[in-house]
Amino acid sequence: MSIVIASLIPDILGLNGSSANAEILAEYLRRAGHDASVVAVSTPEMAPPSVDVLCVGTGSGSSVGPAATALIPLARVIARWRDAGAWVCAVGTGWDLLGQSVVTSQGDTLPGAGIFASRADHRGERFMGEVYGLDHHRRPSAGYVNQVGSVVLDAGEQPLVTVSSPESYPASDGLTGDRLLATRFGGPALALNPHWAQDIAQSVVEEAGGEFHRRDFHDRVEHHAARARELIKARLGVTAG
Amino acid sequence: MRLFLAVSLAKLVRFAARLRGGGSAFPGLVLLRLVPDVLRRSLESLPSGVIFVTGSNGKSTTTAMLVGILRAHGMRVFSNPAGGNLPQGLASALVGGLSLRGVLAADIAVLEVDEAYGTQIAQRITPGWVVFTNIQVDQLNRFGEPEAVFAMLEKLAGYATTGVLVNGSDPNTAALGATLAARGVRVEHMDVSPEATASADHGLLAAPLYFDDIGELPGDPSASVTAVAGPQVDLAVGDATATVAMPHSGLHYAVDAALAVAMASHVAPDFSLPRAADALAHSSPVYGRGEVIHYRGRDISLTMMKNLPSLQANLDAFATPLERVWIAVDDGTPDPSWIFDVDTRAIGSVSIISGSKAAQWALLLEYRGIDYGEVVEDTRAAMGAFVGTADESSGMLHAIVNYEQMMLIRRIAGYKELEGAS
Numbered sequence: 247m248s249i250v251i252a253s254l255i256p257d258i259l260g261l262n263g264s265s266a267n268a269e270i271l272a273e274y275l276r277r278a279g280h281d282a283s284v285v286a287v288s289t290p291e292m293a294p295p296s297v298d299v300l301c302v303g304t305g306s307g308s309s310v311g312p313a314a315t316a317l318i319p320l321a322r323v324i325a326r327w328r329d330a331g332a333w334v335c336a337v338g339t340g341w342d343l344l345g346q347s348v349v350t351s352q353g354d355t356l357p358g359a360g361i362f363a364s365r366a367d368h369r370g371e372r373f374m375g376e377v378y379g380l381d382h383h384r385r386p387s388a389g390y391v392n393q394v395g396s397v398v399l400d401a402g403e404q405p406l407v408t409v410s411s412p413e414s415y416p417a418s419d420g421l422t423g424d425r426l427l428a429t430r431f432g433g434p435a436l437a438l439n440p441h442w443a444q445d446i447a448q449s450v451v452e453e454a455g456g457e458f459h460r461r462d463f464h465d466r467v468e469h470h471a472a473r474a475r476e477l478i479k480a481r482l483g484v485t486a487g
Numbered sequence: 488m489r490l491f492l493a494v495s496l497a498k499l500v501r502f503a504a505r506l507r508g509g510g511s512a513f514p515g516l517v518l519l520r521l522v523p524d525v526l527r528r529s530l531e532s533l534p535s536g537v538i539f540v541t542g543s544n545g546k547s548t549t550t551a552m553l554v555g556i557l558r559a560h561g562m563r564v565f566s567n568p569a570g571g572n573l574p575q576g577l578a579s580a581l582v583g584g585l586s587l588r589g590v591l592a593a594d595i596a597v598l599e600v601d602e603a604y605g606t607q608i609a610q611r612i613t614p615g616w617v618v619f620t621n622i623q624v625d626q627l628n629r630f631g632e633p634e635a636v637f638a639m640l641e642k643l644a645g646y647a648t649t650g651v652l653v654n655g656s657d658p659n660t661a662a663l664g665a666t667l668a669a670r671g672v673r674v675e676h677m678d679v680s681p682e683a684t685a686s687a688d689h690g691l692l693a694a695p696l697y698f699d700d701i702g703e704l705p706g707d708p709s710a711s712v713t714a715v716a717g718p719q720v721d722l723a724v725g726d727a728t729a730t731v732a733m734p735h736s737g738l739h740y741a742v743d744a745a746l747a748v749a750m751a752s753h754v755a756p757d758f759s760l761p762r763a764a765d766a767l768a769h770s771s772p773v774y775g776r777g778e779v780i781h782y783r784g785r786d787i788s789l790t791m792m793k794n795l796p797s798l799q800a801n802l803d804a805f806a807t808p809l810e811r812v813w814i815a816v817d818d819g820t821p822d823p824s825w826i827f828d829v830d831t832r833a834i835g836s837v838s839i840i841s842g843s844k845a846a847q848w849a850l851l852l853e854y855r856g857i858d859y860g861e862v863v864e865d866t867r868a869a870m871g872a873f874v875g876t877a878d879e880s881s882g883m884l885h886a887i888v889n890y891e892q893m894m895l896i897r898r899i900a901g902y903k904e905l906e907g908a909s
Contacts, residue, residue, distance in 0.1 A: 467854070
């Protein structure tokens with residue numbers, strides 16, 4: 247069994263460690279004894295016939311237009327991968343562009359790839375800071391958010407994280423669904439939240455008929471991630487959860 | 488009389504701060520409070536004017552190199568210490584330079600200026616020239632995105648009364664220069680040959696900004712980096728060429744040197760490239776940029792992890808993977824996410840990780856499969872343990888540190904002075 251992870255247009259959407267999520271997931275799988283590879287996909291010609299996971303990162307304001315343009319010829323490929331059962335793990339601007347639509351900071355509306363039932367609007371204020379909360383399985387989750395504007399989920403969609411702090415951040419973050427994970431927790435979100443890497447890795451391995459066995463490595467990264475999240479929680483003054 | 492009293496009081500405060508150990512921006516705050524226009528009164532009358540040096544990376548080193556070159560040409564130069572690039576830092580430097588009568592014995596001021604405070608400082612002192620080093624991915628937790636830095640520098644350029652010098656090898660400052668030239672601003676530039684750029688594994692590490700076609704920089708470069716081989720840098724100014732033996736290796740130092748040479752060629756009397764090359768060869772590192780400190784009989788080189796391009800450029804300059812490494816990072820780096828973008832092949836193994844962001848570094852090293860000894864969050868304990876892992880045959884120890892940890896480590900090692908303060 248060889249697991250293929252596509253890193254979508256990392257040359258444009260790879261800001262601040264966000265393209266590392268693909269590599270983090272691959273290593274998480276390899277350390278459990280599974281063969282895994284990462285393929286950068288910026289054009290349809292670079293796209294393998296099928297992938298198990300599609301990861302996409304974030305970018306700066308001037309990257310939104312070029313990234314949206316690069317996604318147009320890839321939309322059909324992404325839809326084909328999804329139909330075949332691929333996971334999608336999206337961060338920041340990448341999530342925005344794989345949603346239904348993005349309103350840019352200039353007020354232009356760009357169509358999204360339609361993978362996530364969410365709509366982004368970049369006309370609002372920028373939030374920069376640490377965020378802490380509990381995810382949909384009530385697991386402590388944290389990250390540093392540096393994003394402009396807001397994302398609204400369509401009715402009935404489930405947020406990934408219920409935010410405990412800070413109050414200046416919306417009450418929820420991200421989106422979770424059938425083989426979908428999206429968040430505004432920036433950069434290497436899977437490093438600080440290896441439980442999400444575990445969810446994806448275990449699902450992909452089991453879907454292929456295998457079993458995911460944790461090793462010492464997985465306990466060590468959880469140990470360090472838990473410590474990093476604890477410090478974020480303490481800096482934010484969260485006492486419960 | 489008011490200036491005399493203000494300078495006297497600020498000097499007294501400065502003396503007291505130094506007795507307590509270390510530099511401080513407080514004397515500058517006192518001086519600014521008592522004489523709000525002291526920067527303008529002291530600096531704008533200098534016969535050769537004021538030069539600002541700003542950008543994402545290379546400000547401190549370019550400033551120090553330019554100061555050295557101008558002094559080698561007989562100019563009396565006032566400057567601020569590395570990192571003292573906010574208004575209070577500039578004023579604190581001024582406290583040391585002013586006579587009690589408020590006179591500054593200088594021909595020219597070369598000031599490192601924080602990119603976010605550039606226009607605020609320019610409202611207090613009008614620069615003749617502004618040097619733009621580069622726009623890279625830097626302090627996203629502060630600026631949001633590099634586009635914000637572009638806008639800040641564009642605004643600052645409007646204050647330059649003579650012109651601007653841009654790094655023509657950085658596509659973002661080159662685009663800024665082309666934009667300004669189209670508006671009629673005098674724009675000079677330096678450049679780097681493709682061969683020299685190829686000397687670093689990751690090239691020049693520009694931020695990925697996306698512009699519509701803006702146009703070309705006008706004219707010939709004022710200086711060029713034509714080749715880089717380790718610490719050897721070949722520079723050209725017009726028809727003159729020179730090979731400089733720099734104190735440190737790295738393409739980024741070569742770029743800083745060319746910026747300094749290019750600027751000096753426009754302001755130094757009877758500019759001489761050999762004289763400039765000699766000054767560069769004898770320049771000292773600013774702190775945290777290859778500085779070596781001594782602690783308990785061991786030498787520790789300090790490499791600053793300020794941001795991705797800066798750390799990557801420093802790592803690229805090491806010829807072989809580092810084996811005795813201490814990584815110390817604290818809350819002074821609010822979001823260390825970018826470390827996952829660093830090519831860590833220059834780090835062979837890590838002895839100790841410390842600081843409040845140690846767990847995030849430990850995660851990176853785990854995913855990269857790089858051995859690390861232990862996590863000791865307390866800096867002082869980590870420093871003792873780190874030197875304890877080495878003996879006299881260990882050679883140079885390496886510390887990769889953020890600014891705040893660097894200052895703490897220097898204090899622990901007994902380095903109390905604010906380096907470069909006049």
